[in-house]
Amino acid sequence: MAAAGVRFESESSVEERKEQIRSARTEVLRQAKANFEKEERRKELKRLRGEETWMLPDVIKRVEQISQEDCVKKKKKK
Numbered sequence: 001m002a003a004a005g006v007r008f009e010s011e012s013s014v015e016e017r018k019e020q021i022r023s024a025r026t027e028v029l030r031q032a033k034a035n036f037e038k039e040e041r042r043k044e045l046k047r048l049r050g051e052e053t054w055m056l057p058d059v060i061k062r063v064e065q066i067s068q069e070d071c072v073k074k075k076k077k078k
Helices: 011-049 057-077
Strands: none
């Protein structure tokens, strides 16, 4: 005797549903990978153009000189 509340599904419908889930996951992974690679290319192009630095080269050199002078002064004080 079969229970009244039991639903049976054919094996082909179960496999079809699983295949749909697999293909959806594959599509999501493909899209995420494409987005990641696009973002990495954009960052690399920005770096090559020099857009990641927001200060002028002369200002950067001056800031580095000041920080180096501070390090030397601190060592002498000890």
